[in-house]
Amino acid sequence: MGRLSELDKIKSCPSTYVLAINDTMNVLNGKWKLPIMAALGFGKKRFRELERDIPNITPRMLSKELKDLEANGVLKRTVHDSIPVVVEYELTKSGASLEAVMDVMIEWGLQHRKTFIGKY
Amino acid sequence: MGRLSELDKIKSCPSTYVLAINDTMNVLNGKWKLPIMAALGFGKKRFRELERDIPNITPRMLSKELKDLEANGVLKRTVHDSIPVVVEYELTKSGASLEAVMDVMIEWGLQHRKTFIGKY
DNA sequence: TATAGTGCTATACTTTAGTATAGTGGTTAC
DNA sequence: GTAACCACTATACTAAAGTATAGCACTATA
Numbered sequence: 485m486g487r488l489s490e491l492d493k494i495k496s497c498p499s500t501y502v503l504a505i506n507d508t509m510n511v512l513n514g515k516w517k518l519p520i521m522a523a524l525g526f527g528k529k530r531f532r533e534l535e536r537d538i539p540n541i542t543p544r545m546l547s548k549e550l551k552d553l554e555a556n557g558v559l560k561r562t563v564h565d566s567i568p569v570v571v572e573y574e575l576t577k578s579g580a581s582l583e584a585v586m587d588v589m590i591e592w593g594l595q596h597r598k599t600f601i602g603k604y
Numbered sequence: 605m606g607r608l609s610e611l612d613k614i615k616s617c618p619s620t621y622v623l624a625i626n627d628t629m630n631v632l633n634g635k636w637k638l639p640i641m642a643a644l645g646f647g648k649k650r651f652r653e654l655e656r657d658i659p660n661i662t663p664r665m666l667s668k669e670l671k672d673l674e675a676n677g678v679l680k681r682t683v684h685d686s687i688p689v690v691v692e693y694e695l696t697k698s699g700a701s702l703e704a705v706m707d708v709m710i711e712w713g714l715q716h717r718k719t720f721i722g723k724y
Numbered sequence: 725t726a727t728a729g730t731g732c733t734a735t736a737c738t739t740t741a742g743t744a745t746a747g748t749g750g751t752t753a754c
Numbered sequence: 755g756t757a758a759c760c761a762c763t764a765t766a767c768t769a770a771a772g773t774a775t776a777g778c779a780c781t782a783t784a
Contacts, residue, residue, distance in 0.1 A: 494710060498642040504713030505638055505706055509629070511716070515742070518625055522618040531761050542743065547762060557720050568751045571761065578716055585712045586625055590614060592705045593624035596631070596698055600677050635772070651731050662773065667732060688781045691731065 508585060511556045516541055516549045521575070521582065524559060528574035558582060628705060631676045636661055636669045641695070641702065644679060648694035678702060 494501050512518050519538045523529060529537070535546055550573060553559045558579030564570040575582075614621050632638050639658045643649060649657070655666055670693060673679045678699030684690040 491707060491710065494714070495707075498639070498645070501706075501710050502638050502642050504710045504717070505632075507713035507717055508709040509632065509638075512625075512629065518622050518629075519618070522622050525618070532759080535761095542745095543762060544744090544764090545742070548742095557716070568760070578719060581715075582712065585708050586621075587611060587615075588705050588708050589628040590611065590621050590624045592702065593627035594614070595701075596677070597624070597627055599698060652729080655731095662775095663732065664734090664774090665772070668772095688730070 511553070511558055511582070514549065514552075516545050517553060520546070520549055520553065521558070521579065521586075524573060524575050524579070525583065528562075528572045531571055531573070534573065553579075631673070631678055631702070634669065634672075636665050637673060640666070640669055640673065641678070641699065641706075644693060644695050644699070645703065648682075648692045651691055651693070654693065673699075 494504070512521065516538070519541070520534065523534055523537045531543075531546070531550075534550075535541060535543060538546070550559070550561065554561050558576055559573055560576050562572045562574070564572065614624070632641065636658070639661070640654065643654055643657045651663075651666070651670075654670075655661060655663060658666070670679070670681065674681055678696055679693055680696050682692045682694070684692065
């Protein structure tokens with residue numbers, strides 16, 4: 485109840501909730517963030533692993549997007565001080581919680597494609 | 605049950621579900637689509653009304669984004685053949701159903717901002 | 725008939741996002 | 755010692771997204 489009415493309160497003010505939605509969308513913005521998050525959904529991975537798992541991504545973009553995602557607190561970069569160094573990337577709790585958001589996006593996307601292809 | 609396992613099946617294949625998520629994100633992509641959808645959340649509006657309600661949008665962008673949104677089937681453009689003509693834009697059923705997706709984005713966005721500001 | 729509003733479009737430009745290609749400094753395997 | 759792998763960075767470019775400014779065809783109002 486308290487939760488629902490809080491959401492309702494926010495939704496009565498577009499400029500506020502547009503900000504909140506933008507916060508969410510910005511985390512996944514661009515061509516490569518989603519594939520990266522998806523690749524990390526199965527567990528921690530190293531830089532070169534990600535580069536191989538995500539077709540056509542360049543190291544430049546991978547590096548940049550990993551930094552963005554880390555800055556947004558949805559993934560964590562760990563440097564193991566072994567020799568040679570091993571660098572691993574994994575989702576944070578916040579990043580993992582994005583899965584719930586992605587789930588509803590998957591459902592809407594599939595539904596939309598169904599009704600859409602039917603019409604046109 | 606059938607629904608949940610369908611989602612699970614899709615989620616086991618990243619290339620498929622990344623597509624579905626992209627379908628959803630593309631509908632709201634760019635700087636202006638979300639503000640437009642938000643403005644139409646309260647009911648039908650005319651072109652100039654939208655232009656006034658959305659700060660700093662240019663008619664060029666408004667026109668372009670309205671076309672995109674219409675092409676994506678989330679809003680409908682109606683020309684009333686009165687004199688002078690009145691053009692109205694409103695959400696379709698599909699567009700209105702996006703609200704559920706936006707709701708979870710609002711919740712994640714707010715939660716994320718809370719934990720995030722706490723940390724940095 | 726001049727002024728203002730509606731619903732746009734056209735042209736030119738800037739800014740941001742993404743690509744292509746090469747290279748660095750370290751490590752290990754042959 | 756040279757070839758190859760790791761985790762990137764640097765430079766230069768192209769393409770896409772967004773902005774600025776002006777204008778058009780129409781109607782309504784004074």
